[in-house]
Amino acid sequence: MNHATKCIARICLTGCIALAAMWSLFAGGSKESAIKNGPTEIIWWHSNSGLLGQATDTLVQEFNETVGAERNIKVVPVFQGKAADVLTKLRAVMQSKNPADLPDIAQLDATGIIDVRSYERMIPMEALMSEAGYDLSQLEPGAALSVTYKDTMIGMPFNSSTILLYYNKDAFRQAGLDPDRPPKTIEQMAEYAKALIVRNAQGKIERYGFAGVPTSYELCAWIGQQHGVSYLTDMRNGHDGDPTKVVFDEDGTMEVFLTEWKKLWDSGGLANLTSSVTQEFAAGKVAMIAASTSNLTTLLASIGDRFELGVAYLPMVVEGADSGVNVGGGALFAFDRGLQGHKEAVEAFIEFAVSAEQQLAWHVGTGYFPVNLGTYELEEFKAHTERNPLFQVAIDQLHDSDPRVQGVWIPSGYQVYYAFQNGIRDMLENNKSIPQTVQDLATEINKYISDYNRMNR
């Protein structure tokens, strides 16, 4: 029976292939190897890719070859996708009640802090480091406060940055502005923006003066720097506990900001761009932007010699609002996996990672500023900033800022981010009144806050 044989052969073949596939699928997985007598393995989850990924690998390699080799510790960095993905995964493991699956160290941003700050297996950084006799006063004060919750430093600031004004010096020259005198206030920025507009023959704008729509990121600085120090919400921007309401409507800071921002819009030189802002700037389509200091390295590489890049302090909201900018970025958090000897190993690695020398390498490699004050004393650091004076501006701005100006820890962080952006855009483009805008922003964000608090009581 030719047909029958063929049919059986075919079925067998399919079965074999399926079995082989199944087997290889199982065999392909690397099972966690049994307890070994090798070094203590410290797992570090991070979201550092590209340039940052390379700097991360270099840092870990240096540790493993020096302190790690001496103390029998091996750090294993694990890239877990974007910052939001690290958090998704961490949330899953936190629910699994299997602490051994936790990482020893996770690098998180402000959104993640909300999730881990009251998690019982998170080891507060301050306690971890103090137990080992580490002197916390060598850390950059603003950076340390940026991860302080209820007066305890819960994480170790690591990829720290601030907001900075970037401007196109060649465009300044063309417009008859002094390239060495960037705007000091938003009002002045409005004058500059008007002068920087370039139109084509049809009257269409080819280059804007400034681009961007403020979000919680920009507002932490522009609200925070008023009246000495101000906050967006009560509980000092959520650093003293869950915020219960916004305060920018009550203390008038938002009204002051919006009044100034409206001047920039009325100058005609403001583009309400919400994405690809740095790309547009690098392409010369916009003359000024406000962006993180961590953009500096890649912006310099991307612009090449097309135009001369200038950086400056973020313009003040109004003359006298001189408390500067807050520290943003990410921090390292330690977790108790219930494994012996890991706590000491984690402390050793973190101490190494934020040492003066390693922070210099991290700063040079990534553009994030050093969180260890000792770095500034190093000869190599001085030589580096002499060669790259733009980095010095970013660091000077940080040191001229009041460390109490802080980022906001707010539930529904993404909604709040877009609430600001949409609200401000709406005001400018639909000519809504300033008091009305302040009121609407407060109402919307207060709703997010109270919804969260009601559900998490």
Added chain:
Amino acid sequence: MTEKLVRKTGPRHRNARIVTDFLLPLVATGFGLIVIFPLLWSFMASFFPIGDFTTWPPRLVPSRIEWDNYARAIKESMLLRFMANSLATAAGGTAIRMTVAILAAFAAAFLSFKGRDFLFIVILSTMLIPSDALLIENYLTIQRFGLLDTWFGIVSIYLLAPTQIFMLRQVFKTIPHEFREAAAIDGCGDIRFLTRIVLPMARPVALALTLQSFTSIWNAYLWPLLVTNTARMRTVQVGITMLGFSESLDFGPTFAAISLVTAPVVIAFMALRKKIVEGVAASGLVG
């Protein structure tokens, strides 16, 4: 059909001829270009040096060929290992998924047993639950089974595909039961009936589903990221995110990786395209 149409003369047929010979290809080419442009551009962009990404007006061809993008894509992310992982999970996962789907659809369409329709509805109803809502629960299951960091863990959630089962069942239902009876009289068993008669008749749909299945597993991002912990078990989509970062303007290596990663899917499509078209013609589904 077109041949016969245009051979006839007269104003009406001339109009038809203009439409079929001129307008139709033009519109089709237009749509084709829209579809293929991103592919072509990302291939071009994979050779851009960093400055080319931010020039104005935007560039279509690189100012010079930057081979370094490919070198960096492969070096910085173990891309070849990731591709092997993706290929294994996409091919293996698709094989199991299609086998399960074909057998289930066959049972739902041809066999009659107690609870058949109920079972079918249960499978279908899983489509109502958004996969994101199950993400953490699925993770916990896989973790309890000890399948983290395995290929099987990666494909596990793709093995039962209600859409696939539903589509195949609908196609199988169009095949008259008389075929099965006639085959049975000739001594043809169910498996043979399935492989020799049903599948060839449903070939275009089966192939399209296979392709779609392969692509969707190949393109998966969040789930493979969640259930793997070591770099050597990662898939390509995770690998691509390792090359760029939010502040970066250096997209070259990312586009180089995208070009390398898209290639297998494009090749799989080109390999199957002819079969799908042939299948459509042979099955007489065109009408």
